[in-house]
Amino acid sequence: MTRWPLPDPMRKALALAQEAGTAGEVPIGAVIVRAGEVVATGHNTPRTDHDPTAHAEIMAIRGAAKALGQERLEGCELWVTLEPCTMCAGAISHARIAKLYYAASDPKGGAVEHGAKVFEQPQCLHKPEVYSGMGQAEAAEMLRAFFRSKR
Amino acid sequence: MTRWPLPDPMRKALALAQEAGTAGEVPIGAVIVRAGEVVATGHNTPRTDHDPTAHAEIMAIRGAAKALGQERLEGCELWVTLEPCTMCAGAISHARIAKLYYAASDPKGGAVEHGAKVFEQPQCLHKPEVYSGMGQAEAAEMLRAFFRSKR
Numbered sequence: 001m002t003r004w005p006l007p008d009p010m011r012k013a014l015a016l017a018q019e020a021g022t023a024g025e026v027p028i029g030a031v032i033v034r035a036g037e038v039v040a041t042g043h044n045t046p047r048t049d050h051d052p053t054a055h056a057e058i059m060a061i062r063g064a065a066k067a068l069g070q071e072r073l074e075g076c077e078l079w080v081t082l083e084p085c086t087m088c089a090g091a092i093s094h095a096r097i098a099k100l101y102y103a104a105s106d107p108k109g110g111a112v113e114h115g116a117k118v119f120e121q122p123q124c125l126h127k128p129e130v131y132s133g134m135g136q137a138e139a140a141e142m143l144r145a146f147f148r149s150k151r
Numbered sequence: 152m153t154r155w156p157l158p159d160p161m162r163k164a165l166a167l168a169q170e171a172g173t174a175g176e177v178p179i180g181a182v183i184v185r186a187g188e189v190v191a192t193g194h195n196t197p198r199t200d201h202d203p204t205a206h207a208e209i210m211a212i213r214g215a216a217k218a219l220g221q222e223r224l225e226g227c228e229l230w231v232t233l234e235p236c237t238m239c240a241g242a243i244s245h246a247r248i249a250k251l252y253y254a255a256s257d258p259k260g261g262a263v264e265h266g267a268k269v270f271e272q273p274q275c276l277h278k279p280e281v282y283s284g285m286g287q288a289e290a291a292e293m294l295r296a297f298f299r300s301k302r
Contacts, residue, residue, distance in 0.1 A: 047222055050221055050222050052223060052246040058204055062202055065201045065203055066201055066202070086241035087237070087239075087242045089237065089238075090262070091204045109274060110274075111241070111267070116274075121267050123267075124266075
């Protein structure tokens with residue numbers, strides 16, 4: 001059996017998640033792509049950076065906005081290994097990200113298909129197209145192994 | 152008649168909001184206080200900084216975490232001129248802010264008493280004590296004047 005290959009940006013996001021885990025951070029990675037080119041990447045760094053907002057998505061969004069010299073990321077895709085939380089979903093909306101791809105669902109902290117369901121609020125000014133599930137086994141196993149090692 | 156004076160941190164947050172407005176940013180300001188001392192301040196800078204996450208609360212939280220050299224802001228109060236959005240409410244929760252004081256309600260974008268009601272989600276791991284309304288007339292008038300001038 002040949003397993004259908006993961007899209008490149010998700011493979012990269014998983015590699016970034018692994019880097020975060022190795023650094024003692026929760027293993028989550030994110031990649032922003034525009035017209036097939038990687039614009040910015042990020043992984044969780046709140047402990048290292050002393051920054052509670054330093055989630056993978058926020059790091060990637062900030063990096064992409066700086067790289068492109070613009071506040072909004074129209075036409076950009078965000079690939080991330082875990083369902084975004086309320087903070088990150090809000091940032092994705094503010095940034096006008098066109099498409100969101102996430103690997104694993106997060107019933108405990110996710111805010112796309114769980115909890116606050118940020119993009120489904122009538123207040124939400126911009127909803128990305130959302131695709132999920134590609135790479136979910138790899139992403140979820142990395143998180144499980146990380147939290148197992150911390151117990 | 153003598154008007155009851157605004158608490159100092161809210162007066163400071165309103166002054167920061169005015170600064171933001173003068174710089175062409177949406178006039179919102181935030182102050183973080185611990186044990187009566189100002190730890191960090193922020194105002195909206197997404198346009199200037201090319202950073203869609205640069206809301207007043209995020210700027211103040213990032214500044215306070217850096218200043219204190221810690222990821223979490225236990226024992227800190229956040230004073231802000233407008234009801235936080237989903238992104239900022241999520242960041243407030245991640246940062247473990249003890250008390251949130253905001254001036255004006257924001258039915259269009261707020262996520263504390265409106266929309267996603269982030270702190271009321273069962274997933275929310277940390278809810279600050281929330282107080283609102285002090286300085287609301289000043290904060291709301293500043294926003295109205297700003298958007299009027301942009302039309």
